[in-house]
Amino acid sequence: MKSRLLKRICKNKTSLTGLIFVLLFALMALFAPVLAPVQNANNPYQLPQTSYQIEPQGPSAQHWLGTTEQQYDLYYGVIWGARLAFKIGITVTLLAFLIGLLVGGIAAYFGGKVDEALMRFTDVVFAIPSLVLAMVIAAMLGPDIKNMMIALTAVAWPSYARLVRGDILSVKERGFVTAARTLGASGSRIFWRHIIPNSIYPSVVVASLDIGYVVLTAASLSFLGLGAQPGTADWGQLIAMARNWVLGAPGHPLAYWYTVVVPGGAIFLFVLGWNLLGDAFRDILDPRQG
Amino acid sequence: MTRYILRRLCLLPLVVLGVTFLLFFLTQRLSPEMRASLYVKDPRQMNALEEVIRQYGLRDNVFKQYGRWLKNVAHGDLGYSPSANMPVAQALKQYLPATIQLAFVTMILVVFFGVWFGAASAVHKDKWQDIVARLISVGGFSLPIFVLGLLLLMVFYGQLHWFSPGGYSIQTDIIIHGAGFKTYTGFLLIDSLLNGQWRVFGDVLSHLVLPAMTLCIGSFALMVRVMRSSMLEELSKDYVRTARAKGLSKYQVVYKHAGKNAIIPVITLAGIQFIRLLGGTVIVETIFDYPGIGRFGVLAAQQLDIAGILGFSFLVAILFVAGNLLSDILYTAVDPRIRLE
Amino acid sequence: MTAALVVRNLAKTYVRKPWMGAAIQKEVLRDVNLTLEKGKVLGLVGESGCGKSTLCKVILGIEPITSGTVEINGKNSASFGKKEWRALRRELQVVYQDPYASLDPRFTVRQLISEPLDIHGLYTDKASREKYLREVLAAVQLDSAYLDRFAHEFSGGQRQRIAIARALVLNPSILIADEPVSALDVSVQAQILNLLKDIQHKRNLSMLFVTHDLAVARFLCDDIAVMHNGHIVEYAPAEELFCAPKETYTQNLLAAVPTVPGREA
Numbered sequence: 012m013k014s015r016l017l018k019r020i021c022k023n024k025t026s027l028t029g030l031i032f033v034l035l036f037a038l039m040a041l042f043a044p045v046l047a048p049v050q051n052a053n054n055p056y057q058l059p060q061t062s063y064q065i066e067p068q069g070p071s072a073q074h075w076l077g078t079t080e081q082q083y084d085l086y087y088g089v090i091w092g093a094r095l096a097f098k099i100g101i102t103v104t105l106l107a108f109l110i111g112l113l114v115g116g117i118a119a120y121f122g123g124k125v126d127e128a129l130m131r132f133t134d135v136v137f138a139i140p141s142l143v144l145a146m147v148i149a150a151m152l153g154p155d156i157k158n159m160m161i162a163l164t165a166v167a168w169p170s171y172a173r174l175v176r177g178d179i180l181s182v183k184e185r186g187f188v189t190a191a192r193t194l195g196a197s198g199s200r201i202f203w204r205h206i207i208p209n210s211i212y213p214s215v216v217v218a219s220l221d222i223g224y225v226v227l228t229a230a231s232l233s234f235l236g237l238g239a240q241p242g243t244a245d246w247g248q249l250i251a252m253a254r255n256w257v258l259g260a261p262g263h264p265l266a267y268w269y270t271v272v273v274p275g276g277a278i279f280l281f282v283l284g285w286n287l288l289g290d291a292f293r294d295i296l297d298p299r300q301g
Numbered sequence: 302m303t304r305y306i307l308r309r310l311c312l313l314p315l316v317v318l319g320v321t322f323l324l325f326f327l328t329q330r331l332s333p334e335m336r337a338s339l340y341v342k343d344p345r346q347m348n349a350l351e352e353v354i355r356q357y358g359l360r361d362n363v364f365k366q367y368g369r370w371l372k373n374v375a376h377g378d379l380g381y382s383p384s385a386n387m388p389v390a391q392a393l394k395q396y397l398p399a400t401i402q403l404a405f406v407t408m409i410l411v412v413f414f415g416v417w418f419g420a421a422s423a424v425h426k427d428k429w430q431d432i433v434a435r436l437i438s439v440g441g442f443s444l445p446i447f448v449l450g451l452l453l454l455m456v457f458y459g460q461l462h463w464f465s466p467g468g469y470s471i472q473t474d475i476i477i478h479g480a481g482f483k484t485y486t487g488f489l490l491i492d493s494l495l496n497g498q499w500r501v502f503g504d505v506l507s508h509l510v511l512p513a514m515t516l517c518i519g520s521f522a523l524m525v526r527v528m529r530s531s532m533l534e535e536l537s538k539d540y541v542r543t544a545r546a547k548g549l550s551k552y553q554v555v556y557k558h559a560g561k562n563a564i565i566p567v568i569t570l571a572g573i574q575f576i577r578l579l580g581g582t583v584i585v586e587t588i589f590d591y592p593g594i595g596r597f598g599v600l601a602a603q604q605l606d607i608a609g610i611l612g613f614s615f616l617v618a619i620l621f622v623a624g625n626l627l628s629d630i631l632y633t634a635v636d637p638r639i640r641l642e
Numbered sequence: 643m644t645a646a647l648v649v650r651n652l653a654k655t656y657v658r659k660p661w662m663g664a665a666i667q668k669e670v671l672r673d674v675n676l677t678l679e680k681g682k683v684l685g686l687v688g689e690s691g692c693g694k695s696t697l698c699k700v701i702l703g704i705e706p707i708t709s710g711t712v713e714i715n716g717k718n719s720a721s722f723g724k725k726e727w728r729a730l731r732r733e734l735q736v737v738y739q740d741p742y743a744s745l746d747p748r749f750t751v752r753q754l755i756s757e758p759l760d761i762h763g764l765y766t767d768k769a770s771r772e773k774y775l776r777e778v779l780a781a782v783q784l785d786s787a788y789l790d791r792f793a794h795e796f797s798g799g800q801r802q803r804i805a806i807a808r809a810l811v812l813n814p815s816i817l818i819a820d821e822p823v824s825a826l827d828v829s830v831q832a833q834i835l836n837l838l839k840d841i842q843h844k845r846n847l848s849m850l851f852v853t854h855d856l857a858v859a860r861f862l863c864d865d866i867a868v869m870h871n872g873h874i875v876e877y878a879p880a881e882e883l884f885c886a887p888k889e890t891y892t893q894n895l896l897a898a899v900p901t902v903p904g905r906e907a
Binding site for chain 2: 025131132134135136138139140141142143144146147148149150151152223227230231234235236237247250253254257258259264265268271272275278279280282283286287290
């Protein structure tokens with residue numbers, strides 16, 4: 012079944028493009044220490060800085076993609092930014108999914124008042140745009156990467172809780188669950204052996220495809236100064252530093268284009284890859300297509 | 302149906318209370334001294350922090366403090382915002398119309414271009430028009446608005462000098478704060494017309510162009526997609542083939558018959574997206590230094606202006622929940638197949 | 643000799659309590675009386691929505707009884723606790739209508755028909771388990787090579803054989819067949835019916851056979867109960883009911899059955 016899925020992805024040109032983008036970024040993240048040797052052993056995500064001169068410098072032999080404000084190397088930022096993006100995306104999605112699984116599972120398993128209370132709590136989190144809520148939480152906790160991940164997890168888990176709960180409830184209604192009851196299976200056996208395996212896999216796929224969206228939101232927070240701090244190899248942070256240079260130099264309005272285009276391009280391609288892959292998966296998972 | 306709406310209406314205040322309490326609870330992570338310092342306007346008072354803490358009961362338990370905040374809110378007092386340098390209630394009242402104005406102009410762009418591109422994409426399926434529209438649609442989903450915003454600033458402000466950031470120019474500022482200018486609605490686009498100030502109207506509109514173009518990208522991509530699939534579905538229906546067989550021209554069939562039916566889901570979607578834009582305004586208003594509530598919220602968050610953050614979240618939660626409820630109702634009204642339970 | 647299954651004055655009412663306002667009651671079964679003798683086949687015939695499936699659920703203990711009693715092998719099911727119900731599952735098994743829904747898609751055939759044995763702790767030894775599984779598969783005329791394939795790889799008829807194997811694996815004395823062929827192609831219906839008849843005969847099963855198809859009921863059943871709107875309208879030995887139906891509802895049902903020349907007599 013898994014190979015069939017892979018075959019279908021490879022057959023479709025757009026989804027194949029998405030898969031290739033995601034894989035390229037994964038390789039970039041994996042081999043970051045080879046592609047851009049670590050300069051500061053204590054914190055590899057710290058951007059190397061050749062001088063304290065403020066004005067960005069264009070691409071050169073020394074800095075392949077140029078430098079941004081205060082001579083932070085953009086090449087290093089893109090490479091290690093990919094690693095940080097995966098780190099943030101995977102950690103947040105995984106944590107949020109586990110919390111969602113637990114809460115959604117409890118709500119669906121117990122039903123009644125427990126279900127009602129938990130679902131009303133998710134309503135509360137849904138009552139405000141996730142970026143706004145994440146922004147407020149990140150601000151309260153103090154701006155750094157760890158707190159940003161906490162804020163992102165806090166706003167992401169309720170949607171998984173709802174997803175898992177809905178899936179469990181619909182699986183609960185299916186014939187084989189009743190069949191298991193008439194065989195004499197206990198409640199917990201039915202839950203763990205029949206309901207969970209049948210409801211969890213679609214949710215896992217949906218959740219993993221959200222990595223692109225999580226990274227986008229993380230970049231937005233960093234851009235607003237509520238995530239990664241200046242000097243971190245974080246795409247959103249690099250774009251925030253470019254803000255001061257969008258108007259260019261006198262007579263050369265586009266002089267510092269690379270400060271926006273390099274990190275912006277990285278995040279665009281990253282999110283694009285996940286979105287293309289996501290579309291393909293959604294088409295494949297769509298039950299109407301059999 | 303009525304019962305569902307009533308139930309949602311009853312839940313609305315509960316949800317808003319829940320959100321504000323949650324955030325209020327979070328503010329307790331900050332030390333009382335830190336929270337007290339927000340009340341101090343004169344640096345010389347900084348050594349009297351303990352007195353401020355006692356005066357405002359900042360060491361009381363969180364429920365008591367929250368109750369006090371709610372009581373003040375009921376009296377219309379949301380506290381003082383140091384980041385905006387004015388009372389929170391006044392700041393929200395001043396900034397909200399600008400944000401609504403922005404969302405409205407954005408929605409017009411989204412619907413106009415979304416329908417146009419989506420319909421063209423469906424009618425010329427698999428031709429170059431379709432490919433271009435689909436590429437824009439996929440790209441629009443993936444291009445972060447802060448990247449697009451900076452690129453647009455670079456080109457249209459830095460290079461071409463067509464538009465500039467901010468809410469309006471200095472000349473406009475002088476006029477609208479002058480004695481002759483009367484405020485009717487708070488919406489500058491409307492007030493300028495009521496005052497007969499065409500210059501102000503044009504100036505405000507031109508400042509809306511870049512933020513609206515940036516903000517529309519995500520919704521636009523969605524709109525193209527929905528319009529395209531909706532139009533394709535209409536075009537495949539029997540009545541379209543019948544109309545063509547009857548001898549009506551392709552143009553007549555597409556735009557008079559299919560287009561009319563295909564546009565229904567698009568209008569509904571527009572209603573829903575209008576409220577979703579709230580999240581995006583936070584970034585767009587920051588990039589373009591546009592004086593709306595999004596920028597107010599970001600500044601408050603960056604400067605840990607608690608009263609500002611709470612007031613901002615309070616307003617956003619009300620708008621968001623009410624807006625979602627409205628769009629749900631709109632959705633069922635348009636599509637009878639959907640039943641709310 | 644006690645009957646396998648006795649249903650007395652059974653009623654079932656669903657109550658739905660809306661968020662506000664009065665509770666809504668819906669009577670699904672009323673005053674149902676049935677007796678299934680040991681080793682016999684009792685047909686329960688009625689249109690869809692008449693309450694047949696609800697009756698099965700009530701007998702199986704999946705839905706609670708509103709009033710009346712169900713006696714299984716002479717014991718009142720209302721007195722059963724969890725433990726008794728569990729023990730009863732080895733006596734009372736069921737084959738459901740839709741073999742696409744009733745088999746967990748993530749299980750192999752081996753897992754599917756082993757599950758009842760795992761639950762009840764039977765044939766725990768590997769070799770005897772394997773031998774027994776092959777026997778059961780042979781009883782439903784399935785090749786034992788299928789053991790490690792997934793249910794979704796099979797056709798509807800084969801799936802229903804798997805479902806029957808799963809019901810038989812506990813060696814029950816009573817089998818409830820809830821419309822076992824109505825989801826299948828007409829071409830395989832006869833095979834499954836023959837299989838059920840054969841198994842019933844060989845194992846001397848008591849069977850409650852639920853169907854909406856009178857012709858099918860006639861082929862298989864000793865007695866037939868006709869159900870309409872949650873109530874038994876006519877209850878008689880099969881031949882009697884077919885030759886001389888008393889109730890107009892039954893007459894109408896019979897009139898709606900197309901007569902097939904080969905099936906006469």
